[in-house]
Amino acid sequence: MRRFIGREHELRVLGAAFEKVREGGGSQKPGECILLRGRRRVGKSSLVEEFLSRTEVPHLFFTAAGGSAEDELTELLDAVASSTLPERYLFAEEAPTQWNAAFRLLAEILPDDSPSVVVIDEVPYLMDRIDAFEGMLQRAWDRLLSRKPVLLLLVGSDLSMMEALNSYDRPFHQRGREMVLGSLNxxxxxxxxxxxxxxxxxxxxxxxxxxxxxxxxxxxxxxxxxxxxxxxxxxxxxxxxxxxxxxxxxxxxxxxxxxxxxxxxxxxxxxxxxxxxxxxxxxxxxxxxxxxxxxxxxxxxxxxxxxxxxxxxxxxxxxxxxxxxxxxxxxxxxxxxxxxxxxxxxxxxxxxxxxxxxVEPLVRESLARLLPDDHLPAAPAIGGYWTRSNDVEIDLVGADRQPVAKQLLFLGSVKWLENSAFDNHDLAALHKHRAAVTDDPVPLIAVSRSGVNCAGLQATYGPEELLTAWRGN
The missing domain is CATH 1.10.10.10 (Winged helix-like DNA-binding domain superfamily/Winged helix DNA-binding domain)
Incomplete structure (x- = not known):
């Protein structure tokens, strides 16, 4: 079985939020909420499961399935029954038939004097299928859930809907901190x-x-x-x-x-x-x-x-x-x-x-993470340049902003071949394309999979240098 790899930063963020809940047990509103979003199959549920296994506190993990409001409520009852919340049996006894009642009962069974975690996965399904869900969630959080020492994790794959959940004109605005889970780098x-x-x-x-x-x-x-x-x-x-x-x-x-x-x-x-x-x-x-x-x-x-x-x-x-x-x-x-x-x-x-x-977008993102270094300044924008006919095409354009820049910081070429280094021919082409974009002597750089065998570049980068940009992130 593989060890859990690549999410230590995210686990630290979740751990810090949980410690805040643990330490804030005496305050009026010790609860914390995190809105975790990321594309499907990127490992959001696995991350949360790993976090729960490390915290070892009572928790509920409910995953919406895209059914009707009644079906989702039934699923919630089943999830509570299989949770580790100490008073979960109360849910089975009362069997709430409305979401408002379910939130109220959930708040009642959460511990008062020790921390717990509640996970609601695939929240966009609930936003889409349940009338006034966001308003009910907001009221339950403000009046009940946030008064308990609970970490509420709202998880979703629909990025635009998860962003909307926290937008200024929506009921749940500023109730939770946003966290984005990307792919393994x-x-x-x-x-x-x-x-x-x-x-x-x-x-x-x-x-x-x-x-x-x-x-x-x-x-x-x-x-x-x-x-x-x-x-x-x-x-x-x-x-x-x-x-x-x-x-x-x-x-x-x-x-x-x-x-x-x-x-x-x-x-x-x-x-x-x-x-x-x-x-x-x-x-x-x-x-x-x-x-x-x-x-x-x-x-x-x-x-x-x-x-x-x-x-x-x-x-x-x-x-x-x-x-x-x-x-x-x-x-x-x-x-x-x-x-x-x-x-x-x-x-x-x-x-x-x-x-x-x-590979070009990945190279640009790598450079954005790597810079500044000893050769180049930080670049607020790194993109490319092309014309309609593609007679001029530049792989890397570092600038103060995009798409219309006030200042170009560097121009560069990506040559990602197995056995061919960036050479004088490639440099000449880069000089020609620079002349089509600007008259200024903007620094030139090369990113090459197989090295560089010419002079006249401000900076050069290979796979090893680019990989260092991702270490520790």
């Missing part, structure tokens, strides 16, 4: 799987840092060994996680799924996405991209430069989903008839070119 993956830095970044692009997928990666195994094993197993987490997540968020007939497929298979511009999605109307496409962006499934980006641009580009925000849409989703029938070998050959043929673009 490249340093976590390196430690968990025993991979060298370059291989850890490859693993991050394929797994997206999703713990369930990483758990199926054998210690020290190569990318191709992992893919071969996963493609031979039709129920592997690599194959099924994306479909399950999409099914939970988008019905099969939703136009958003067709738009997402078009973006995932490489279309980046509005016109090309519309064409690839079946020639849909621009108003329909706008609606679909808005939904996808609101749910943080896609990113819509503009070039970072000194002049405004309308050349918006779209990409799938989650690396794993991007990989799945590009290589696995189009060929699921092939994989299901046990011909994953064909899929694997196709991935090998296209891997280098696909990875070269897919």
């Amino acid at each position: 490249p340093a976590d993956i390196s430690a968990m799987l025993g991979l060298e830095p370059a291989a850890a970044f490859d693993a991050a692009l394929v797994t997206g840092g999703l713990p369930l997928i990483c758990a199926e990666w054998a210690q020290g195994a190569s990318l191709w060994e992992f893919l071969r094993t996963s493609l031979d197993n039709p129920i592997s987490a690599l194959l099924v996680s994306a479909e399950r997540s999409l099914a939970a968020e988008f019905p099969p007939q939703a136009m958003s799924r067709e738009v997402l497929r078009a973006i995932g298979r490489g279309e980046r511009t509005f016109t090309n996405i519309a064409r690839a999605a079946g020639g849909i109307a621009h108003t329909t496409l706008t609606r679909a991209t808005d939904v996808l962006a609101d749910k943080r499934v896609i990113a819509a980006e503009l070039p970072v430069s000194l002049r405004p641009s309308k050349e918006r580009r779209y990409r799938v925000a989650d690396p794993y989903l991007r990989f799945w849409l590009a290589f696995l989703d189009p060929h699921m029938a092939e994989i299901e008839r046990m011909r994953g070998d064909l899929t694997l050959s196709r991935i090998k043929e296209q891997w280098t070119s696909w990875r070269g673009r897919a």
Whole structure:
């Protein structure tokens, strides 16, 4: 059994909130609330379970299932019955039939003189299915629950709805502190799987840092060994996680799924996405991209430069989903008839070119975490630059703000090839592209998987340096 890896910072945050509850037992409102959000299958429930196992105090863990208000209440009764709350039997005796009554009874059975934890998972389901749920929760928290030494964890996968729960015009505003759980980062993956830095970044692009997928990666195994094993197993987490997540968020007939497929298979511009999605109307496409962006499934980006641009580009925000849409989703029938070998050959043929673009957002985020250093200042914005015709394309643009900057801090190129270093030819191309963007001698940098063999750069970074940006986060 694998040890729990990569969430020590989050566990410390939860632990600090719990200690505040424990120490505040004598105050009028010792209760604390945390709103924990993160994409599906990123490990929110596992994190909470690990936290509960470390605290070893009475707790309730209730997970909403998306049913009716009555069905959810029945599930809550069952969860209380199987909890470790000392007076849980009272719930079975009184069997509340309304959510207000359930919250009131829950407050009554929580200990008065010792700390406890209440977890409500998949809160967006309750917000969506139960009339006035947020108002009932707010009243129960203000009048009852917060007066007990309890840590209330409200957990959800719908990022926009969880953000809305704490927004200024909603009943629960400022009742809880927000906490975002991301995927396992490249340093976590390196430690968990025993991979060298370059291989850890490859693993991050394929797994997206999703713990369930990483758990199926054998210690020290190569990318191709992992893919071969996963493609031979039709129920592997690599194959099924994306479909399950999409099914939970988008019905099969939703136009958003067709738009997402078009973006995932490489279309980046509005016109090309519309064409690839079946020639849909621009108003329909706008609606679909808005939904996808609101749910943080896609990113819509503009070039970072000194002049405004309308050349918006779209990409799938989650690396794993991007990989799945590009290589696995189009060929699921092939994989299901046990011909994953064909899929694997196709991935090998296209891997280098696909990875070269897919790694760019991860490189930008790594640099944002790494800077400032001895060579470059901190960059409030790190993006890219492109023109409509792509005759000028710059992988890395560090600036004081985005998309329209007042000052460019550096320009750079990403060369992520196995056996080819960044050389004078690449440097000449970078100089040419800089001249198309600015007349100023903005510092030039290179990020290369296989090193740099030319002079004239302000800074250079490889997988090892980038991985250090994630250690301790």
